[in-house]
Amino acid sequence: MLEGMAETTARTIGGAERRARLGVRHRLAGSARGGTAEEVAGALVALHGTDPASVFLSVGARLREGVGPVGDVERALYEDRSLVRMHGMRHTVFVFPAALAAAVQASTTDPAAVRERTVLLGHLAAGSAFDAKWLAETERLVLAELAVRGEATGSELGLAVPVLRSTYVYGKGTRQEGVQSVASRVLRVLGMEGRIVRGRPQGTWTSSRFRWAPADPHPALDPAEARAELIRRWLAACGPATEADLKWWTGWKVTDVRGALASVGAVRVTLDEGTGFVLPDDVDPVPDPESGADAEPWAALLPALDPTPMGWQARDWYLDPEHRAALYDRSGNIGPTVWWNGRVVGGWAQRPDGEIVHRLLTDVGAAAERAIAAEAERLAGWVGGVRVTPRFRTPLERELSGG
Template sequence: MGERRRHITDAERRTRLAYRHRLAPAARAGTPEEVADALVALHGTDPATVYLAVGARLAQASATVAETGRALYEDRALVRMHGMRHTVFVLPAPLTAVVHASTGLAVAARERASLLKDMAAAGAPDAAWLAEVEESALAALARRGQATAAELAEDEPRLREQFVYAAGRSYEGVHTVSTRLLRVLGVEGKVVRGRPLGSWTSSRFRWALAPAHAAMDTGAAQAELLRRWLWACGPATEADLRWWTGWRAAEVRRALAAIRAETVTLDGGGTGHVVEGDTGPGGADPGPDTAGGPVAGRGGEPWAALLPGLDPTAMGWRERDWYLAPGPRAALFDRSGNVGPTVWWNGRVVGGWAQRSDGEVVWRLLEPDAVGREAEAAIAAEAERLREWVGATRVTPRFRTPLERELSG
C-alpha cells in the first residue's frame, strides 16, 4: 500500500490564505513590492485594483498611493504587462522573464498571426511594411522614454492608418494600426504600460520599452511560475492550476512533476497539490510578518478585509467553495465571471462593498447568520480604514457587479 497522503482541511486552507496573502493583521506588508511578491501577480486590468489590493495588505495603508506609484513608475520594481490568460497583471520585475517565457510567447505568436491575417483580409500592407512601422515606433519610444499612441504617431505617421476588421460581419469594426500593433508588442514583451495620463484610477496609459530580461526555456519558466504560485496559493487542484495559468493539462502536469509537487487530499474528496515539503500543519514557514519574523506557529487570529474587484485572492482559484459559498456568487460576479468588491471574514467571502458618490464606503453581509458582532465591528473598521486612505478619490470598478451597483447607487 502507498503512503497515506496528508489531508488539508478547508479551515487550514483559510489560515494559509490569511498569512500568505498578507491579510491577517500580523502578516501585513511594509511595501507594495512585498505584497506583489506574496501574491505572485496583481490583476491590472482595472488600474484601481492594483492600489486597492495593495492598500488592503499594507501595515500603513496611508502610504498606498505614493508607495505603489513609486514602485511602478520610479523604481520600476513592479511592471504592468500581459500575462496569464492574456490578462494584464502587475508583476515583480524579476518575474517578468518567467511570465513572458511561460505564457507570453505562445499568446504573442497567435496575436501577431491574427493581426497579419486581419490586415491581409482588409487589403492592408503586408508583414514587411508592418515590420518597418514597428521598428520605427520602437525607436521613437526609445527616444521619448514614455509616450502615448498619439505621440508615437507624430514620429511614425503610419501608426494612424486604419483597416476594417471582420468586414461584412455583425462585429465589423475599424482598427488603427497603433492600437493593434502596440497590443501585440505588449504581449511579445517589447513594450509595457508606463505612467497613467490621469490619477491612479485612470485606464489611459503611456507606453514604455519593456525592461530587458534574459531569455528562458519555456519548461523551466513554467516550473518556476507554478512553484511560486503554489507556494502562495497551495493546495490547489489541477483545475485551479489550469484556470489560473491558462495552460494545457499536459503543461500543468509537466510543471508539477518538474517541481516535485506533493499531492494532498482536500475536504469534499478532491486532490490538491502543494510545493514539495509544504504539507506540514499550517504550511512550512507561511512567510514573514511585518516585523520580518516567521508566522508559522501562530493560531488563526480573527481578521476582516475589504478586497477590490478582480483581487488576486478572490480570483485565485477556479474551485471556490472553500472560501465562497454558492449562494452569494450571483450578486458578486458579473456575467463574464469577474468578481466585484468583496467583504471577507476569517478566510470566507461574507459580503460585498462599494463606494458612494460622497465617498462613503458601504457594505452588506450576504450571509449575516455566519458572522457575529465581532465580525461586523472588524468589517466596519476596515471600511473606515479604506475610506481614510482613498480620501477624495472616487473609485468605480471597471467591471460592475449587481451588488456593487446597488450599494453605490
C-alpha cells in the same frame, strides 16, 4: 503516476486549514501584512491589472497601518520598476515582481504573443493592403520614437508616427465588419513581446490611459523551466490547489500544467473537491489563526478582481455558492468583497460622494462587524476624494453604489 510526482499522501487539507494558509500567505491577517508594494506583490505572485485601481486597492488592503499604498505602488511601478505591468495568464494584464517577469514571459506571454501577431497579420491581409513588411517598419518607427521620447501615450505616438493612425477593415463581409485603428493592436503586440511596457498613466492612479516606454529586456528562459518556476511560486502562495485550479489560473494546456507539477515534485493531498497539490516542503499542517489562545481573526475589504478571490477555479471553501450571483458578473469577474477570517461574507462599493458602504450577506457577529467597519474606514482614509468605479460592474456593487 507522472515522473517526478510524489505519491498521494494520507494528508487531508480541509477548508479551515486552507483559509488559515490564505490569511497568512496572502498578507490579510493582521500580523502578516506587508510593508511595501513589492512585498505584497511577491506574496501574491501577481496583482490583477485589468482594472488599474485594483492594483492599488489590493496592495492597500494588505499593507500595515500607516503605509500609504498609492505613492508606494507608483514608486515601484514607474520609478524603481521593481513591479512590471504585462500580459500574463489567460491573456490578461497583471502586475508582477520584476524578478518574475522573465518566467511569465517565457511560460505564458510568448506563446500568446505569437498568436496575437499571427491574428493581426491575418486581419491586415484581409482588410487592408498592409503586410508583414509594413508592420515591421511601423514597429521600428514606434520603437525609435520611444527611444527618443522615453515615454509617450498612444495618441502622442500616432502624431509622431502617422502610419500608426492607419486603419483596416475588420470582419470584412460579416455582421461585425467595421473600421479599426492599427495603433492599439500594434502597441498590444509590442507589449506582449516584451519590447515596450505600460508606464505612468495620464490622470490619477485609477486611469487606464497609460504612457508607453521601452521595456527592460527579459533574459531568455527555457519555457518548461519557466513554467516550473511560476508553478513553484504559485503553489507557495496558493497551495493546495487542484489541477483544474492551476489550468484555469495559468491558461496553459493540461500537459504543461502536469509537466510543471512533476518538475517541482508536487505532492498530492486530499481536498474536499478531490486531489490537490502542494510543494514537497509544504505538507505539514499550518497554525490556524482563527482558533486557539493566539487567535487572530481578520477582516478585509478587497477590490474587484483581487487575486485572492480570483485565485482558484473551485471557490466553495471560501465563498458560499448562494452569494455568487450578487458578487460576480456574467463573465465570472468578481466585484468588491468583504472578508472575515478567510471567507467572503459580503460586498462593498463607493458612492458618488466618496462614501465607502458595505453589506454583509452572512451573520458574522458584532465583533466581526466592528472589525469590518474599521477596515472600511481605513480604506476611505487613503482613497480620499478619488472616485473608484470597477471596470466590471456586479449586481451588489451597482446596488450599493447607486449606479
